[in-house]
Amino acid sequence: MKPNRIKLSDVADAAGVSAATVSRALRNPDIVSQKVRERIQFVIDELGYVPDPAARALASARTDVIGVLIPSVTNSVFADVLRGIYSAAEGTSYRIQLGNTRYSVLEEEKLLKVFLSQRPAGLIVTGIDQSAASRAMLLKAECPVVQIMETGDRPVDMMVGFSHREGAFAATCHLIENGYKRIAFLGARMDPRTQRRLEGFSQALREAGLLDERLIVTTPRPSTVTLGSELLGELLARAPDADAVFCNNDDLALGVLFECQRRRIAVPDELGICGFNDLEMMAVANPAITSVRTFREEMGGRAFELLLGSLNGAPVGEGIVDLGFELVRRESTRRSALN
Amino acid sequence: MKPNRIKLSDVADAAGVSAATVSRALRNPDIVSQKVRERIQFVIDELGYVPDPAARALASARTDVIGVLIPSVTNSVFADVLRGIYSAAEGTSYRIQLGNTRYSVLEEEKLLKVFLSQRPAGLIVTGIDQSAASRAMLLKAECPVVQIMETGDRPVDMMVGFSHREGAFAATCHLIENGYKRIAFLGARMDPRTQRRLEGFSQALREAGLLDERLIVTTPRPSTVTLGSELLGELLARAPDADAVFCNNDDLALGVLFECQRRRIAVPDELGICGFNDLEMMAVANPAITSVRTFREEMGGRAFELLLGSLNGAPVGEGIVDLGFELVRRESTRRSALN
DNA sequence: TTGACAAATGAAAGCGCTTTCATTTTTCTA
DNA sequence: TAGAAAAATGAAAGCGCTTTCATTTGTCAA
Known part of the structure; x- marks a missing residue:
């Protein structure tokens, strides 16, 4: 044997x-x-x-495992982040251990316990809305921790992300500036980050005196392209006068675009479309879809580098990195004639 | 400390x-x-x-780590497979350790060595084209091994996949049956599975006496939607009379569709489009795109179950599972009038 | 050359579990 | 109820490394 x-x-x-x-x-x-x-x-x-890594771990009371907790392995947003992490890990002696929380804080808690039992060298967790128990575990973890995807005060340790609220705010302002008046929000899954995007959306419209709750269509279902089509149908049934949609993410936006093509709704003239994340296909869609670009791969890379720095005894502090976002204006919101 | x-x-x-x-x-x-x-x-x-897992591993000379080697973390095909694996692993005491080979057999070799040094409980590797060294390592590994994504003779141990060759063959036959004569192949990355799809494509056309090498456009670049648009441009520049494209995968197919919309090429009448994998968005595209459905999540799940069975001392043998595929005919290849 | 100090090496004690083997306790049969 | 077999438990020896502490070797100034 x-x-x-x-x-x-x-x-x-x-x-x-x-x-x-x-x-x-x-x-x-x-x-x-x-x-x-x-x-x-x-x-x-x-x-x-x-x-033998096990023997080494036992003798030295530490491992070369970096635990990474993400809510989904199929969502391409996290896939991009992962790629950044793996690229950064390339060449180092650290191993990535991936945990899939499925958007569940309980699952996150369980995984955290398992991960922590391994005495990981570092931890990367998604978001800033851990359960109290998870947060407590993270705080007393004997390894550096990076929270990714968002920024916020009260970091457990380090952070690299951006403000979803501001991203959505900027996108919504853009729609307003382009003359759209009846601007809708299409949201799926409604995880914390989506919620904050909705906040940014609402705030922009409220400030412009254009907010109409009936134009907000959300569902807890995970977002897909198909769902985007469906949600547009729901929206138009409810509010046929909607003239723009801000989609919680690009999958939905693409679904909306397809549905518009099907219904012969002119984009951007009759309906403006804006997505979020700026997936690769947004630029090549027809018409090209406006989106809020986020720096996902870089986020993963930076998170790993922060960990590395901390492990090499870099000066602590300066642990919050805001990567920002970039509104990419494309045809789908470029109205030829302002109404 | x-x-x-x-x-x-x-x-x-x-x-x-x-x-x-x-x-x-x-x-x-x-x-x-x-x-x-x-x-x-x-x-x-x-x-x-x-x-403490390290102590346990050291004392018992085995771990609860299942190593998984995939070529890409961003390709949604593998993301789906991963989800299947994670779902199946749910509730078991096994941990997944992911390795990203980046489509490189050398990288695969290196990762295999690292993984093996941990005495994993099991291994899932992608494809059947390992290097000789990798194959040797796998053969003498003291744990069950499952090769996924493809079937073939000469399995290292167990296998779960399907025939890419046959999938492409079926899709191409479908195009031929629908009256297309100048059928092109668009391929990116050209990894072994893509190559076999090209073989299936070529065989079908050869049998029909329709094969024209000039209609085969490939690139080593990774496939994206944008690339699909570009490749169509290349194809049409080279062979304006092409009347259908079989795309190596759905990303490309979507890019082709967008490019057709842009160039006002009527799909399916002027150009038929067929993809591969049947990603969710294929059904909702406009027109909906014909594709070869593959059972990716199930593949991951089955792979994990095979491992589990083997670890629980299930009867060996019967280690090759062919999940098949399903040609999903949609509008993008439904010609209204046969030429 | 010598002594003092730094650099290089070795001996040995664990790290926290599992597992073999021996021993004790319980259960069952005659 | 005795005796044998089965079940339950404990003692102790590692698993393959790291690390402390002690020792040896090398270097350099006086």
Whole structure:
């Protein structure tokens, strides 16, 4: 059963040194003489020695695991963030351990417990709305923690994100400026970030005296392109005079666009469409769809770098990074004639 | 630094039993008397004991880690597979460790080595085109292995997938049957699965005497919706008489559709479009796009279940699962008048 | 050259579990 | 009720590393 796997002591024997020296050559090469270090490296290559992470973790009371908690593996927004994380992790000795919370704070709590039991080197968690129990666990975790996707006061440790509220606010102002009067909100899933986008939306319209609650259509269902089509149908049944929609995200926006094509509703003249996140396809849709670009891959990368810095004893503080957003104006909101 | 974390022996002391018994109560409850078992459970809850996975791994020479190797975290195809895996893993004691090979066999080799060093409980790898070294490692791995996404002879251990060749063949036949004569292939990334789709495509056209190599447009670039638009442009520049495109995947197909809308090319009459994978948005596009549905989430789920079965000592053999595919005919290939 | 100090190395004690083997307790059969 | 077999438990030896502390080796100024 147990194969004759090469272990540290085998290397030590073959190199004619003690196990301690081999361990040091691996963990802390500087304190081993060059001659010995090279001999050890040679033997390691020769024998194909690979350290056992479990043994190392047990002996040193720490691992090279970075735990990452995201609400969904299929949502491309998080996929982008993940890619950023994996890219940044490339070449380091850290391993990513992914947890899928499915947008559930309870699930998050459970996963956090499991992750923490492994003594992770660091933790990346999504959002700022952890349960009290989760927050408590994070606060007393003996590793650096980065909250991503949003910024806010009260960080557990570090943060990298942007303001969804402001992003939505900016997008809505843009619609208002372009002369739209009956601006609707289409929202799915309604997770905390979506809620804050709705706040930004509402605020902009309220300030312009244009807010009409009947133009807000939301559902707890996860957002899909199909759902975008459906929600537009609902909206128009309820308020046929809507002249623009701000979609909680790009999937919905695309669904709205398809539905407009189907119903022969002219975009942007009869209906303006604005999405959120600026997925790649927004630019190539017909017409191209206005969206709020977010820097998802960079967010993942920065989160990992923050962790790394903290692990290398970088000065703490300066732990909140606001990546901002960028309103990308495209045809879908470019009205040819202002009404 | 080292906090007074509760350990097994603390539980044992508090429960008035030996450490061995606590360990058994955790790993193998049946062999501990009910009375003792309940007492131990009570103490565990009381103290909030959480086992240290590193210690367990070291002592038992195995972990509860299932390693998963996929070529991309952003490609929604793999995201779907992942979701299937995570769903199936839900409730089991296994942890998923994700590795991103970035479509590189060398990267795969490196990750495999890292994963194997952890003595994983099981391994899920993508595709059947591992390097010789990777294959060797997999063959002598002391854990069950499932290859996903494709079927083939020569499985390392178990397999769950489908035939990309046949999927593409069926789709192409469908185009031929619908009267298209100048059928093009648009392919991006050109990974092994894409290659096999191209084979299926070519075979169908060859059999029909319609194959024209000039209608095959490929690029090593990763596929995106934008790229679909671009490739259509390339195709039409090269062969303006193309009357249908089989797209290597749905992203490209969507890009093609947008480009058609832009160029006022009538779909399906002037140009038929067929995608691959049948992403959710295919059905709601305008017109709805014909695609080859694949069962990605189920694939992930089955892969995990196969692993689980094998770990629970299920009868080996029967390790190749072909999930098939389903050609979903939609408007984008429904010609109103046969030419 | 010598002594003092720094650098390099080794010996050995764990890290927190699992597991074998031995021992005790319980259950069952005759 | 005795005796044997089964069930339950405990003692103790590791699993493969890291790390402290002690020791040896090397370096340099006097």
